Amino acid sequence: MAAKGSSTGRKTTKSPAVKKTGSKSTKTTAAKTTAKKANTTKNTKSAPKRETTRMPESRERFGDSILDEVILIVIIVISAVVFISQITSKMGVVGQVIGGLFQGLLGISGVLLPVLVIIYCIWMLMSEERKWSLVRAFGGALFLLTVASAAYLFHPLNVSGDLGFAKKAMELFDSGSLTNGGLIGGLFGGGLFGLLDALGSVIVLLAMLVISIILATGRSFFGAMGTLADHQKVRRQVRNEKIKNKADRIRQEEKMEAARLEKQEAKRRRVMNKEDFNIELHEVEATEHPEVKETVFRQKKQDYSVKKREPIYDFVKENEMPMEEPKWDFNVVFGGKLQVDELEQGTQMPPKSTERFKVVEPLKEVAKKQEPVEMTEEEAVYEKIFGEDNTVENMAEETPEEAWDMESRAAALAAEAMRAAEEKTDFHFADLEDAEETASPEMDMPEVEEPMAEEEMPVEEVQPVAEEMPTDVPAAEPAKPEAQKETAQQPAAAPAEPAEKPYVFPPISLLGRDPGNSSGSGILEQQKNGRKLEMTLKSFGVEARVINVSxxxxxxxxxxxxxxxxxxxxxxxxxxxxxxxxxxxGIRIEAPIPGKAAVGIEVPNKETKSVYLRTVLESDAFRKHPSKLAFALGEDITGNPIVTDIAKMPHLLIAGATGSGKSVCINTLITSILYKADPKEVKLLLVDPKVVELSVYNGIPHLLIPVVTDPKKASAALNWAVREMLERYNDFAACGVRDIKGFNAMKEEKGEPEAKMPQIVIIIDELADLMMAAPGEVEDSICRLAQMARAAGMHLIIATQRPSVDVITGVIKANIPSRLAFAVSSGIDSRTILDMVGAEKLLGKGDMLFYPSGQAKPSRIQGAFVTDKEVEQIVDFLRKSSRPGYTQEMVDQITAVAKTASGPSEETDEFFEQAVDLILEKEKASVSMLQRQFRIGYNRAARLMDELERRGLVGPEEGSKPRKVLITRAQWEEMQSPTEENA
Ligand SMILES: Nc1ncnc2c1ncn2[C@@H]1O[C@H](COP(=O)(O)OP(=O)(O)OP(=O)(O)O)[C@@H](O)[C@H]1O
Structure with missing residues (x-):
């Protein structure tokens, strides 16, 4: 079909040429009887000539016409006749003549000649390349000559040497047959043999054979060899590829199998976990927010773990953190004396848990083994606080100068003992006694076991029994009941007696130790990922090398x-x-890494690792930090502890979606302060409109006032802070100093250390709630504090889960230079916090971008983790070892401020009269104008405008145009006068 089609096509293209030729021959030859035939003949003959100009492509092709095909068929038939005539005598006389002629001339090559011709013609018919080739014909002839000569050499004819050339030739011709080379073979082969003998002749003939094949086929000999080699190479490659694919497949299958097994294992583990944990719907004890509910996974009630208030955190954490079970409690409380069997006997620990209470070498011995290290004064103090050798024995050996320490630590130990007992029995000593009065350094340790033994009883029964035998408990003399929780919930009613009591730093052992078993990404995985990274970049045309991995x-x-x-x-x-x-x-790209000629590609680890607050607090970075406001933030991308100074920030904005880790971060911040600063040096003002987050800190000595949960009071507290700041400035001016540092240094010099000013950290957990309650006032106070409080030693920490512009207003943002962004849901939120994208790529659970003022780019940090339980333990300890620092007077003062602060805003805004003056002066009114003029927030300005409208002073809204002022100054003064008269 294709051949037919192409031949039709060719005919169509050729027709104009044919026509032209026809007209030309008509002109030159007058009488043409068979014009068509003549045309056709002429066409075939003259075609090459014409086609040089008109149809160059068809000139090269033989067989474009049917006639060409006919010629080829005729040649094939003639060749067939020649061939048959030579192999049989049945072709008659003609056959005999033809056979004799060909065999006489060529011998065996006479048979090969028609065969070659037939093959060539068939190839011409089939092939696309239809062109006669002289080279191929020559190659064929050479081949026949070679074969004939070879036949002569292998089968020489016996020709008499005496004959002349003509006779010799006749004889060769006559004896030509299929077994020899005939006349031509005899002449050429004989000549060759005569000249080169047998070997030389064979070599020449072989060379001729190769040349003839090359010429006849048109294929390069060496090319063919090369192609053969290529073919073999390709075949080898294919085979290798197949083997590789098979290996890959096997590897893949193995991987899938491993994944399946892992999944099964995970499922099995999940099932086991489910068996270990009950799911409870926990209603948070916040009556003001009854709708707050959380689903928590809690360990099944065990007789030793029942407690009224359980911390809320997810069960994975609970699994991961063995510190939940107080291994360290026993170290500290019992100084390593208590043995496992005693514990088991006394506490009825389940077998799983007892593994952790292994025999601990007495700490004193451990201390002895350690090489004496030279310590600075600060470190020595630190060691007293943080060191684990604060056992009773050690305390007994201490000098009288350290008596305060002994006393306070005795209180600490008593508190520990009580807490341990509480944990075991659900019995709260706080309900019965005053820990300070009963703390004694000479505690009789074994007695501690007794309340624990009560554990064997059902929990419900423990409480009455405990009440009946308070003397059984070392630090549990009957005392006036002091309801600590009531103190927490009704802070204003907690008058604190001003008792001069040194601050006891909480022992570090109250915080869980990093078990150090989980790891980040392994080296192999890092290398694999590094290679993948390079390959991926390469596949997108980016040439890059991984030069370092952290x-x-x-x-x-x-x-x-x-x-x-x-x-x-x-x-x-x-x-x-x-x-x-x-x-x-999801990955985050830091391009470029500040200070490096590289781009940082941050890839989440398959296994993440928690950063324990204790690890950071124990690091030199924290211990040796000179600032009392050192903040143990977490670990950076290389795993180094990061400790920052709140005093240098000087104010911090923390934002992130819900559940991203803000509250934990605030807890680590407060805990850092509790471990670093005496309440005389640092005071805290905690504002927690969410009620549940910070209330736990009520009762600690650092608090200026109890945790403020009422948004109205919060705004009053901020007002108080502004006043305090201004008073401090007055004091600085009076003393001729510039800031708190200078003031405190001066007081120290004068020998009045008690007159030193404490630094104040104001922490607001959830700004959005405050902004809703009293937007204008809160914004104003925050701005004033943010602008001026640094020198006064006052620092703001503001957290919000709504990083939108109505909460983090431009004014607030402009005045709070340091930012801490946790995971947020969108790039827009990230921009609101950091002024750049990136926080949306964070992983949550304490993964943060810290952007302090003065730093070029935010740095990625994994926040330290402190559990609610640890916080409770620390707070319990502080409550028992010291008194709250606030007084009723202070609380009343703030309440009074609250009244005045809320007074005018409830009725008429304090700016109302000034607003009237302003609109009368400008003869127009708009909310933005009020905002600008009085530096108040939008909400307050809008309320002011509503009030103006309600009183008929301005007209209604007119889209984007300013409102009309409906009265004149004279009218306004008239309106005012009766009021004044009444007044
Ligand atoms: N640094 C951290 N390391 C490990 N896990 C953390 C860390 N910070 C937070 N988490 C996990 O994330 C959970 C939520 O944290 P957190 O309560 O602080 O979130 P939040 O941002 O305060 O949420 P909300 O705004 O709703 O109060 C925690 O219970 C804890 O399991």
């Missing part, structure tokens, strides 16, 4: 150095593709 607790950073001419933005744009190739949940 593995942090939750993410691993690959430092990629791009080649010359690669745009950094190109790598940044590939973030999603890289995440896809590394099968990562």
């Amino acid at each position: 593995a942090g607790p939750t993410v691993t950073r690959y430092e990629v150095s791009p080649s010359q001419g690669v745009k950094v933005s190109k790598i940044v744009n590939l973030a999603d593709d890289i995440a896809l190739n590394l099968a990562a949940s």
Whole structure:
């Protein structure tokens, strides 16, 4: 079909030429009887000539017409006749003549000649390349000559040497047959043999054979050899590929099998966990927010773990953190004396838990083994607070100068003992006694076991029994009941007697120790990911090398150095593709890493690791930090502890979606202060409109006033803070100093250390709630504090889960330079907090971007983790060892401020009269004008405008135009006068 089609096509293209030729021959030859035939003949003959100009493509092709095909068929038939005539005598006389002629001339080659011709013609018919080739014909002839000569050499004819050439030739011709080379073979082969003998002749003939084949086929001999080699190479490659694929398949199957097994194992573990945990719907004890409910996973009630208030955190954490079970309690309380069997006997620990209470070497001995280290004065003090050798024995050996320490630590130990007993029995000593009065350094340790033995009884029964035998408990003399929780909930009613009592730093053992078993990404995984990263970038045309890898607790950073001419933005744009190739949940790209000629690609670890607050607090960075406001933030991307100074920030904005880790961060901040600063040096003002987050701190000595939960009071507290700040400025001016440092240094010099000013940290957990309640006042106070409080030693920490512009207003943002962003839901939120995207890529659970003032770019940090339970323990300890620092007087003072602060805003805004003056002066009114003029928030300005409208002073809203002022100054004065008269 194709051949037919092409032949039709060819005919169509050829027709004009045919026509032209026809007209030309008509002109030259007058009488043409068979014009068509003549035309056709002429056409075939003259075609090559014409086609040089008109149809160059068809000139090269033989067989474009049917006639060509006919010619080829005729040639094939003639060749067949020649061939048959030579192999049989049945072709008659003609056959005999033809046979004799060909065999006489060529011998065996006479048979090969028609065969070759037939093959060639068939090839011509089949092939697309239809052109006669002289070279091929020559190659064929050479081949026949070679064969004939070879036949002569192998089968020489016996020709008499005496004959002349003509006779000799006749004889060769006559004796030509299928077994020899005939006349031509005899002449050429004979000549060759005569000249080169047998070997030389064979070599020449072989050479001729190769040349003839090359010429006839048109294929290069060496090319063919090369192709053969290539074919073999390709075949080998294919075979290798197949083997590789098979290996890959097997590996894949193995992987899938491993994944399946892992899944099964995980399922099994989940089932086991489910058996261990009950799901309870826990209603938080906040009566003001009865709708607040959380689903928590709690360990099944065990006789030793029943407690009224359980911390709320997810069960994974509970599993991960062995500190939940007070291994360290026993170290500290019993100084390593208590043995496992005693414990088991006394506490009825379940077998799983007792593993953790292994025999602990007495700490004193451990201390002895340690090499004496030279300590600075500060470290020595620190060691007293943080060291684990604060056992009773050690305390007994202490000098009288350290008596305060002994006393306070005795209180601490008593508190520990009580807490341990409480944990075991659900019995709260706080309900019965005053820990301070009963603390005694000479505690009789074994007695401690007795209340624990009560554990064997059902929990319900423990309480009455405990009440009946208070003397059984070492630090449990009957005392006036002091309801600590009531203190927490009704702070104003907690008058604190001003008792001069030194602050006892909470022991570090109250915080859980890092078990150190979980790891970040392994080295192998890092190498694999590094290679994948390079390959991925390469596949997108980015030449880059991974030059360094830093593995942090939750993410691993690959430092990629791009080649010359690669745009950094190109790598940044590939973030999603890289995440896809590394099968990562999401990656963040830091381009470039500040101070390095590399781009940081942060990939989440498959296994994340919690950063324990204790680890950071025990680090030199925290211990040796000179500031009392050192904040143990967490660990950076390389796993180094990060400690920052709140005093330098000087104010901090913390924002992040719900559940991202803000509250834990605030807890670590407060805990850092509790471990670093005496209440005389640092005071806290905690504002918690959410009620549940910070109320736990009620009763600690650092608090200026009890935790403020009422938004109205919060705004009053901020007003108080502003006044305090201004008073401090007055004091500075009076003393001729510039800031709190100068003031305190001066007082120290004068020998009046008690007159020193404490630094104040104001912490607001959830700004959004405050902004809703009293937007204008809160914004005003925050701004004034943020602008001026630094020198006065007052610092603001503001947290919010709503990073929107109506909460974090431009004014607030402009005045709070340091930012801490936790995971947020969108790039827009990230921009609101950090002025750049990135926080939306964070992983949650304490993964944060810390952007302090003065730093070029935010740095990624995994926040330290402190559990609610640990916080409770620390607070319990502080409550028992010291008194709250606030007085009723102070609380009353703030309440009074609250009244005045809420007074005018409830009725008429304090700016009302000034607003009237302003609109009368400008003869127009708009909310933005009021905002600008009085520096108040939108809500307050809008309320002011509503009030103006209600009183008929301004007209209604007119879209974007300012409102009309409906009265004149004279009218307003008239309106005012009767009021004044009444007044
Ligand atoms: N640094 C951390 N390390 C490990 N896990 C953490 C860390 N911070 C928080 N988490 C986990 O995240 C959970 C939620 O944290 P947190 O309560 O602080 O969130 P939040 O941002 O305060 O939420 P909300 O705004 O709703 O109060 C915690 O219960 C804890 O399991």
